[in-house]
Amino acid sequence: MRQLASQPVERSVELANCPPGPVGLEPGASQAQATTAWPAPLDVHPNPWNEQDLARRLCHVLDIAQQAVKRLAPNGYTDSVEPGNNVRPEKVISETALLLVAASGAAEHDDVRAHVEKVAQLLIFHARSERMLLGACLEPALALDFAQAHVCLHRLGYHDPAFDKLLRKSLHSQARFGHERVPHRMLEQEWLMNGCKRPRPSSLKRTPRAALNSVLNHPMDLLNGSRDDIYAFTHALIYATDFNLYPHRLPREKAVILAEAEVALARCLDEQDYDLAAEVLLAWPLTGKSWSAAAAFGFQVLARVEDEAGFLPAPSTRLERLNSLQGSERRAYLLATAYHTVYVMGLLCAAALQPGRTPPLEISTRGVRNGSASAILQFLELDDRKAHWRVDFDRLKDRERDAIAGLLLNIALRRKAVQRDFGALHKLLEIAYVLGLAGTPAASQAAELLERVASVSRWSAPRSV
Amino acid sequence: MSARVNHQDVVKRLLDTKAVDFAAVGKAVAEFGPSLSLADEPWEGFCGTMRTFFHCFIINPGLGGTTVESLGALRGAAGELQS
Numbered sequence: 001m002r003q004l005a006s007q008p009v010e011r012s013v014e015l016a017n018c019p020p021g022p023v024g025l026e027p028g029a030s031q032a033q034a035t036t037a038w039p040a041p042l043d044v045h046p047n048p049w050n051e052q053d054l055a056r057r058l059c060h061v062l063d064i065a066q067q068a069v070k071r072l073a074p075n076g077y078t079d080s081v082e083p084g085n086n087v088r089p090e091k092v093i094s095e096t097a098l099l100l101v102a103a104s105g106a107a108e109h110d111d112v113r114a115h116v117e118k119v120a121q122l123l124i125f126h127a128r129s130e131r132m133l134l135g136a137c138l139e140p141a142l143a144l145d146f147a148q149a150h151v152c153l154h155r156l157g158y159h160d161p162a163f164d165k166l167l168r169k170s171l172h173s174q175a176r177f178g179h180e181r182v183p184h185r186m187l188e189q190e191w192l193m194n195g196c197k198r199p200r201p202s203s204l205k206r207t208p209r210a211a212l213n214s215v216l217n218h219p220m221d222l223l224n225g226s227r228d229d230i231y232a233f234t235h236a237l238i239y240a241t242d243f244n245l246y247p248h249r250l251p252r253e254k255a256v257i258l259a260e261a262e263v264a265l266a267r268c269l270d271e272q273d274y275d276l277a278a279e280v281l282l283a284w285p286l287t288g289k290s291w292s293a294a295a296a297f298g299f300q301v302l303a304r305v306e307d308e309a310g311f312l313p314a315p316s317t318r319l320e321r322l323n324s325l326q327g328s329e330r331r332a333y334l335l336a337t338a339y340h341t342v343y344v345m346g347l348l349c350a351a352a353l354q355p356g357r358t359p360p361l362e363i364s365t366r367g368v369r370n371g372s373a374s375a376i377l378q379f380l381e382l383d384d385r386k387a388h389w390r391v392d393f394d395r396l397k398d399r400e401r402d403a404i405a406g407l408l409l410n411i412a413l414r415r416k417a418v419q420r421d422f423g424a425l426h427k428l429l430e431i432a433y434v435l436g437l438a439g440t441p442a443a444s445q446a447a448e449l450l451e452r453v454a455s456v457s458r459w460s461a462p463r464s465v
Numbered sequence: 466m467s468a469r470v471n472h473q474d475v476v477k478r479l480l481d482t483k484a485v486d487f488a489a490v491g492k493a494v495a496e497f498g499p500s501l502s503l504a505d506e507p508w509e510g511f512c513g514t515m516r517t518f519f520h521c522f523i524i525n526p527g528l529g530g531t532t533v534e535s536l537g538a539l540r541g542a543a544g545e546l547q548s
Binding site: 060063064067254272274305308309310312313314315318319322330331334335338339342388 | 485532533534535536537538539540542543545546547548
C-alpha cells in the first residue's frame, strides 16, 4: 500500500494512527500476474475462470469504474422518464471507494494494483469535494456517510489531514448519534470508524455489537422475505468480515449462515437478480475457503452471464430505452443503470482472488444421491419459467445435477411459497425428507409455514360457516 | 351462529359509504411513491413520521424477476461502458 500512497495525491500526508495497507500490497509482494484484455464480443470462455481470469474480470470492472467516476461522480444521474434510475453522486463515489478497498485485497496482481491506483486518483477529488465536506459539516449524524469514500481512500494510503480534522469535529459533536439506523447500517458505521484507525487484534475476536442485532444472528425469512432482508444480510456480512482484511468473529456458526445464504442464492438466481446473487455469493469467500456445490454453481452462472453480456447485467438496463438515446445521454443511462451490478461482480472477484478462495471449476459430487435432481425438477418444470441458471444446469453431468439438488429444492420451496401452493409445498417436503435434503433452513421454515397455515385453516373454518 | 356477520358484507357496506376516497388515496401514493421508493428506509418515510398510514399487503405477488434483457443484445452495448 506504500506504493499506492507514493502516488502524487491531493494533500497526501502520512497520518499517525492510520491503518496498515491490506496484506500483500507492499512493494515486492507482486506476483507479476499479467491479465489479458476483455474478450472480443461473442468470444465467450467455455471454461471460464482461474486466478488470472478473475483478475481480468476485476480489472474490467475497474475500467468501468473509471467511466462511472468520470461521468456520474460530478452530478450523479437524473432520469426524467424513469426516476427510479436516478443516482446520487454520493452513492457512486461511496460505492467506487468500497470497490477499491475490496480490490486492494487482490493487489498482489500487478494489473489490479495499477487499476486501483488509476481509479483512486480519479476518485480523490470527488471523495473530498466541497459537497462532501459540507455534508459532513452540516449533518454530523451523517458525517461518516459523507466521509465513506474519504475513509476508504485513507485505508488505501491516500490521506487528507484537513478532512480528518473536520470529520473528527463532526464525530465529537452532540448530534453525532442523532440518526437512528437499522443494525446493518450500524455495522456500516462501525466499519467506517474502524477504517479510521488500526484495529486491535483483540477487538477482532469479538463480535461487533450491531452484528448481534442483525440478521447475521437471526434466521432470515427465507420464503417470504423481501430483497431488503437479503441486502441486510449481505451488507452485514461485508462489514463484519471487512472483505477478509480484518474480519471480526461472526455471531453464529459459519455453516448456519452459509446454509441461509444458499437459500437466498437460490432465489436470486431464479429471479435473475444478479446484483443480489453476487452479494450473496460473497458469503463463501468471506467466511471460509470452501465453496458448496450450490455456491460453485452460482458462480458458474454469473461468470457465464457476464461473459455473454460483456458485463453482469441488471434488469434496470432496458434496451428499448437505451436505443432511443444517443451520445453522452446514452452512455450516462447505460452507466447509471449498469454500474452497481458490475461493481458487485468486482467485489465477488476480488474476494475470490484472496488466497485459497477461488471457486472450484468442478462441482463436488461427494455423497450425492442419484436421482435427487430429477425428483425436485419435476416441480419446477410445471412453471413456465426459464431463468439463465437452467442453461448452465442442463450442461451439467447427472452427478453434478444431483449435487445441487438442495439448490433446486430451495428454488422450488420459494416458488411454491410465493404461489401459495401449499399442497406442492407439502409434497416437496415429503420428497426432500426421503432424499435426505430436508435438513435445511428453507425446508424447516416451509414446515413451520404449513403448520401455521393449517392452524389458520382450523381457526377460520368455523367462522366462515 | 345467527349473530355472525359475513365480512364481505361489512366491507361492501363500508365501501358503499364512500368514506374512503380511493382516487385521493391513489393521487397521494402517486405523489409520494417515487421518492419513497428511492428512500433508504421507506417504511418510516411517509410524511417524515414514524406513523404508518397505509399497509399494502401483496397476498400473492407471483414470481418476480426474468426481466434481464437478452444477454446477446446487451453484449452489443458492453463496450460503451468502458469508453
